[in-house]
Amino acid sequence: MLKISVLASGRGSNFQSIIDAVKSGRLNAVISLLITDNPEAFAIQRAGDNGISHLVLQPKQFGSKDGYYQSIADELKKRGVDLVVLAGFMRIIGKPLIDAFPNRIMNIHPALLPSFPGLHGQKQARDYGVKISGCTVHFVDAGMDTGPVIIQAAVPVRDDDTEETLSERILKFEHKIYPEAIRLFAEGRLEVAGRRVRIKDSPPDDQGLTSPSLG
Numbered sequence: 623m624l625k626i627s628v629l630a631s632g633r634g635s636n637f638q639s640i641i642d643a644v645k646s647g648r649l650n651a652v653i654s655l656l657i658t659d660n661p662e663a664f665a666i667q668r669a670g671d672n673g674i675s676h677l678v679l680q681p682k683q684f685g686s687k688d689g690y691y692q693s694i695a696d697e698l699k700k701r702g703v704d705l706v707v708l709a710g711f712m713r714i715i716g717k718p719l720i721d722a723f724p725n726r727i728m729n730i731h732p733a734l735l736p737s738f739p740g741l742h743g744q745k746q747a748r749d750y751g752v753k754i755s756g757c758t759v760h761f762v763d764a765g766m767d768t769g770p771v772i773i774q775a776a777v778p779v780r781d782d783d784t785e786e787t788l789s790e791r792i793l794k795f796e797h798k799i800y801p802e803a804i805r806l807f808a809e810g811r812l813e814v815a816g817r818r819v820r821i822k823d824s825p826p827d828d829q830g831l832t833s834p835s836l837g
């Protein structure tokens with residue numbers, strides 16, 4: 623069975639959505655470890671509540687950025703992890719980890735990439751004035767939010783949205799598409815060719831786009 627490790631820095635609601643998908647049987651996988659860079663992260667409590675072990679690893683414990691990511695890669699390899707899932711892990715992943723898990727690290731971003739990468743994707747979209755934003759699950763490469771796109775959900779931006787209301791609307795779809803992307807991976811249905819990710823055996827109207835309630 624697919625062995626997942628989640629990396630999270632904060633409240634971990636996406637982590638929870640993956641836990642819930644596993645528990646309900648929608649996702650055939652085991653979450654073997656949470657790694658966090660924040661000893662205060664609420665994600666730690668979620669791990670404890672669900673019998674998932676955790677490690678707190680902080681860059682300051684290591685001599686260099688590469689040393690930090692090498693030690694994360696070593697921990698994951700030691701445990702036979704197949705897929706690394708970034709769920710609100712607020713750091714740019716270093717090369718040793720990317721090299722150890724090529725096309726085996728996923729991230730979720732709260733905007734329709736390549737628009738609004740980096741921090742506060744929801745605020746960037748609102749301030750720019752776009753009418754549609756959303757969220758993106760993608761494989762991680764060496765850039766910031768630049769790896770091949772797996773699934774996106776389009777979410778409307780309302781005139782009276784604040785950063786908070788838009789973030790909340792987008793988050794509901796994050797919680798749907800992240801477990802879905804992992805399920806496709808677990809089923810061996812993601813085929814990466816350069817920048818493009820093909821979802822094998824899916825009908826034309828179900829190829830990685832969710833567009834809810836745009837009307």
Ligand code: GAR
Nearest residue numbers: 632633634635636710730731732740
């Ligand atoms: C989520 O909205 C996620 O998309 C975002 O952080 C939040 C984490 O929430 N990630 C990024 O902005 C990455 N650039 P969570 O801890 O409740 O899952």
